[in-house]
Amino acid sequence: MLVFTTAAELRAHAEASRGAGRRLGLVPTMGALHDGHIQLVRAAATQCDEVVASIFVNPTQFNNPDDLRLYPRLPEQDTALLAAAGCTVLFMPSVEEVYPQPTVLRFDFGELERVMEGAHRPGHFNGVATVVSKLFHLSRPHVAYFGQKDFQQVAVVRQLIADLSFDLELVVYPTVREADGLAMSSRNRRLSPEARAVAPLLYQVLAQAASGVREGVGPAEVQARAQAALAQEPQFTPEYFEVADAQTLQPLTAYGPGRGVVLCVAAHLGGVRLIDNVVV
Amino acid sequence: MLVFTTAAELRAHAEASRGAGRRLGLVPTMGALHDGHIQLVRAAATQCDEVVASIFVNPTQFNNPDDLRLYPRLPEQDTALLAAAGCTVLFMPSVEEVYPQPTVLRFDFGELERVMEGAHRPGHFNGVATVVSKLFHLSRPHVAYFGQKDFQQVAVVRQLIADLSFDLELVVYPTVREADGLAMSSRNRRLSPEARAVAPLLYQVLAQAASGVREGVGPAEVQARAQAALAQEPQFTPEYFEVADAQTLQPLTAYGPGRGVVLCVAAHLGGVRLIDNVVV
Known part of the structure; x- marks a missing residue:
């Protein structure tokens, strides 16, 4: 090399x-x-x-x-x-x-x-x-x-x-994940053991939200449920959770035929800022 | 080809x-x-x-x-x-x-x-x-x-x-000029004979201004004289005449050693917008 x-x-x-x-x-x-x-x-x-x-x-x-x-x-x-x-x-x-x-x-x-x-x-x-x-x-x-x-x-x-x-x-x-679902990231190295233990919640919330989208739960409700789930873990300080058009990245108010949906999240955890996303 | x-x-x-x-x-x-x-x-x-x-x-x-x-x-x-x-x-x-x-x-x-x-x-x-x-x-x-x-x-x-x-x-x-000093430009084709006859004034004003800069006339005075000279010809509607730093293109309030000066002009003439410049 x-x-x-x-x-x-x-x-x-x-x-x-x-x-x-x-x-x-x-x-x-x-x-x-x-x-x-x-x-x-x-x-x-x-x-x-x-x-x-x-x-x-x-x-x-x-x-x-x-x-x-x-x-x-x-x-x-x-x-x-x-x-x-x-x-x-x-x-x-x-x-x-x-x-x-x-x-x-x-x-x-x-x-x-x-x-x-x-x-x-x-x-x-x-x-x-x-x-x-x-x-x-x-x-x-x-x-x-x-x-x-x-x-x-x-x-x-x-x-x-x-x-x-x-x-x-x-x-x-596609994003490569740890066995517990946490998206691999260089910044994960900076997580304390306590933070690392709860970090997989980010992906769990995304996966639950993706199920909601597939079941036809509206964007605002999907977002509200995800924000509530993240708020359960006090170590997280959520920055955003968006239900967005996968092409334009603009927030969705409704789903449309042939329109890809991306769920994106950013949150601070023990001084480290993490992001993740799932395309539905 | x-x-x-x-x-x-x-x-x-x-x-x-x-x-x-x-x-x-x-x-x-x-x-x-x-x-x-x-x-x-x-x-x-x-x-x-x-x-x-x-x-x-x-x-x-x-x-x-x-x-x-x-x-x-x-x-x-x-x-x-x-x-x-x-x-x-x-x-x-x-x-x-x-x-x-x-x-x-x-x-x-x-x-x-x-x-x-x-x-x-x-x-x-x-x-x-x-x-x-x-x-x-x-x-x-x-x-x-x-x-x-x-x-x-x-x-x-x-x-x-x-x-x-x-x-x-x-x-x-460098800019290529007609025999009378007018900077060659594709837009010159759109000048009427009357407009074409007075068009060389643009370069004459630049050349006079360049002499002024070389003689140490201050930027504001060079600009004022050039604007007055352009105003003599009613066919011209001047847009700007600037005495600027040749690197940053910002207007000069004074000259400095080793600092190149560019004189730039834009004016409308018979519905055609012309620009020209001279580096001193």
Whole structure:
């Protein structure tokens, strides 16, 4: 596995690889890898000739300085995991390498980011779109792999690709869960044993709500029941629970034929902010 | 000269050309070509193995529907001029080909677009950045050629390239002028003989103002004199005359050592909006 820390190395390698007719897959990550990431790397290794994984804790997508400061960083362990999973190129740049000067342009994704993560984390999706654009330009992938866990992020990246005519395919893999249902997340490492013990409630609430949607319980009632269930556990401070259109991400007031529904939740648990979602 | 009307053709050609190690130059235009455009194509032909010119009157950068409707369109004449100048690929897509669905994302370039063209043409630079991003992704140039005539556009494109790490070089050529000093522009075709006769005043005022800057006349006084000179000709309706920092494009209140100055003007003349600039 090649390890690059400079943009110039990655660019030169991508150009040579594409010139040689090799198919490139990109798995952008912020490190502290878990099975969700590794699933993406394994898929890319099956489908592509080269797998570029990036590890970069992107400061411009963090609205909360503590969240940025406390984000887990495990470069040695990550490197070993990536090599074992079939990654051929690891890109691990410094902040200065990715942002040699402060960024001036700002992205706005309209209604798509006025809800959920976009509403609760101002500037988050501008940071995401900026760093994803940079990584796409530096690594020139044929395919980019993302996890469904960050559902709204996937919607924003899909819009970015369409609106700027990026020449690549977006592939999304389902959320990988622990045996008790907790969605895998790098931030789970920061949970205390007490918090970890109650964390699976987030998915239980989503699964109950999904049953409700399938049974035709209205969106407002599904939301109210989920919020009540979350309120049962005092360790949780819920941020939002939304019953939304799976395409537009806008809150639903009613279900419609052929209209996908996504249930999205965000909650704080022992100082850690967790998100999860289920598509019905 | 190859002529492509679909994004897929251009993408495939660009990929094959880069794979073959050929250096690609891009000259994005809105057609109705003049010597300013042709200068860029000739330069690209000297410096690159392939020259892609695009002709696309981009609707998203027009804030004024009449300006869009009346924008000159001369595809046959343009095609002959491009072939003679050394263009190897002409990309002439439909609006539906470039925008298969409405764009959701919006670019904001902050202070850079709060002045001059950005201030007077709301949404203009979002449209420019969107279409330029698309053209960069479709044609994958090593070098992109722009004219200094659209000074603020060049600044915005330079920022776009830097902020999103586009892997290409931006080359800017000086404004080409008629014998009487009028900056070449596709919109000049729409000037009546009476308007054309007084149009060179725009450059004369800029040249006088540039002399003033060199002689140390303060920015406010330079601006006031230029505005007074323009007001002498009743056919002109001036929009702005700015004495600005050539890097930031912000209005200057004083000159500073090593700080470039750009003089920018916009005025309406017989229903046609003209812009010009001089760097001191």
